[in-house]
Amino acid sequence: MDFLEIMLTILFGIFTFILFLIFHVLVWRMVNPKCKGPQLLAILAVGSYLLSLIIHWLYCSEINIRHYAALPLFAVLVMLYSHLYVGVDRSVSIRILGELYQASQGKLDLDQLKSRYSGEHMIEHRVKLMCAEKWLVKKDDRFYCTNKAIWLARITLAIKKFYRLEDTG
């Protein structure tokens, strides 16, 4: 009985995750790029779990699902997927691998790599994003931290001191 219960709980968690992925792909192909981000992913995750609960209640309510186990399982799958998503979206390393993949024979010299993905472009793209998300504000071609960025930066410096981290970046 325990084995059947655990298998059904795992299946429920996986089914909900598949539902989340389907919604994610459909929504991402339709919405404005400005709306895409971890917040929308979180909304889709919550919506997927609620929909799964409704489907379970309507069609197979006699099956006992241990939601205190299914929900954490679903949360782990969403969390792992979110790491992947943010990595693909923001990671410098993954972008470099993508450029190398597209290059002839999978190789580039440093100048060629910089022409496809320059440091200046890296910074400009990221700074634009941070201005849009209100971490930075631009005045007279100079960038300043907003209040929330100041707090985040101070917390970061304190954490680096706590962990004795050097040479980060």
Next chain:
Amino acid sequence: MTLIIIISVISLFIPFLHVGLSRLIKWKSNSMKTMLPVFLFYFFLCFLAAALVGRYTAPDILAICSLVIFFWFGYMEAFSMICRGFSLHIIVDILQNRSLSLIEINENYADGKGIEWLLRKRLYDLRDLRLVDIDGDIVKIRRPFGLLIGLAGLLMKRVLKMGEGG
């Protein structure tokens, strides 16, 4: 619900376990060698706590494993941002200099190391992970994993209509 609360409370102590253990064994806190014993100790504490409250059915074990992985990866993501976060380092650089222009951000990135340093560091990290080979100025993607990750990233961006990334 009790299980979730207990594991959540233990998870608050992950940073202290991490720092404490790394100082005890005298390894750098951002080294992978330190992460594994910290994770195993955290995992053990969670299971011990669950056993002490008498929760050890199969669904309980599934819940504990899921919660442990959830909190651990959440912590790893936050820690990774502190160590390598591109945006975070830009914010810190700007705070330390009050304001910066784009050119100054390039030159001052990560305490004055500059953006060239970042690119080289990322390339060396990829080489250490055996995803690329570096021969002088030539960078070549390695089979199979470098190629697979590069392709997976491009496919995902195409399917989800994301930008170029990075």
